[in-house]
Amino acid sequence: xxxxxxxxxxxxxxxxxxxxxxxxxxxxxxxxxxxxxxxxxxxxxxxxxxxxxxxxxxxxxxxxxxxxxxxxxxxxxxxxxxxxxxxxxxxxxxxxxxxxxxxxxxxxxxxxxxxxxxxxxxxxxxxxxxxxxxxxxxxxxxxxxxxxxxxxxxxxxxxxxxxxxxxxxxxxxxxxxxxxxxxxxxxxxxxxxxxxxxxxxxxxxxxxxxxxxxxxxxxxxxxxxxxxxxxxxxxxxxxxx
Ligand SMILES: [Zn+2]
Numbered sequence: 001x002x003x004x005x006x007x008x009x010x011x012x013x014x015x016x017x018x019x020x021x022x023x024x025x026x027x028x029x030x031x032x033x034x035x036x037x038x039x040x041x042x043x044x045x046x047x048x049x050x051x052x053x054x055x056x057x058x059x060x061x062x063x064x065x066x067x068x069x070x071x072x073x074x075x076x077x078x079x080x081x082x083x084x085x086x087x088x089x090x091x092x093x094x095x096x097x098x099x100x101x102x103x104x105x106x107x108x109x110x111x112x113x114x115x116x117x118x119x120x121x122x123x124x125x126x127x128x129x130x131x132x133x134x135x136x137x138x139x140x141x142x143x144x145x146x147x148x149x150x151x152x153x154x155x156x157x158x159x160x161x162x163x164x165x166x167x168x169x170x171x172x173x174x175x176x177x178x179x180x181x182x183x184x185x186x187x188x189x190x191x192x193x194x195x196x197x198x199x200x201x202x203x204x205x206x207x208x209x210x211x212x213x214x215x216x217x218x219x220x221x222x223x224x225x226x227x228x229x230x231x232x233x234x235x236x237x238x239x240x241x
Contacts, residue, residue, distance in 0.1 A: 007223045009180055010197065010237045016172045016184075017197050023165045024193065026158045033155045040144045040151075047140055051133050058126050065119045068112055075109040180226070187234055198229065199239035206239075208232035 187196040198207030
């Protein structure tokens with residue numbers, strides 16, 4: 001296999017791996033762009049819906065209030081009619097009975113009046129809530145617009161960076177021995193997206209965290225042949241102690 005300038009080859013391979021990892025990261029970010037935008041759009045829509053629901057509630061409350069108002073008027077009219085009748089009664093019994101009727105109508109209307117006041121209070125509160133929600137909406141929508149802008153800008157930059165990385169990949173991979181590149185690809189395939197070339201620090205493989213035998217560690221330090229981790233079988237390189 002590769003010999004001689006093996007250290008240089010490994011450095012180049014590590015460089016290639018960096019390029020590939022960054023490419024994977026950017027592609028995954030780009031894949032998430034439409035999902036992120038969708039989430040933000042939904043957030044805004046949900047906020048709008050809350051305001052609309054509150055406004056629909058106010059319409060309902062107003063209708064409720066008008067119904068009470070007409071009940072109130074009806075009771076007043078009824079009372080007036082009884083008052084008229086009262087002027088032409090003949091007997092005391094009749095008189096007492098009409099007075100009782102007036103009293104009943106007044107009790108009923110006082111209840112209606114209480115309900116109307118409660119209705120007005122609730123309407124007032126709901127209207128205040130709508131005003132404050134609308135105010136909040138301005139902030140939320142401004143934030144969402146700016147977040148969407150940032151996402152689109154990052155996506156644009158990501159695409160530009162991808163094009164750069166593609167060029168880098170071409171030139172860097174061209175410097176690597178084809179046999180080594182093939183080995184690297186095989187290990188990469190086996191490790192599914194994880195690093196294929198890993199550093200060894202203090203005799204520990206940073207791919208699998210297992211200690212290397214001293215003999216292998218010494219050979220790795222010399223750096224004149226390609227070495228693999230005996231545990232995870234990835235390409236290893238010495239990176240200080
Ligand atoms: Zn390992």
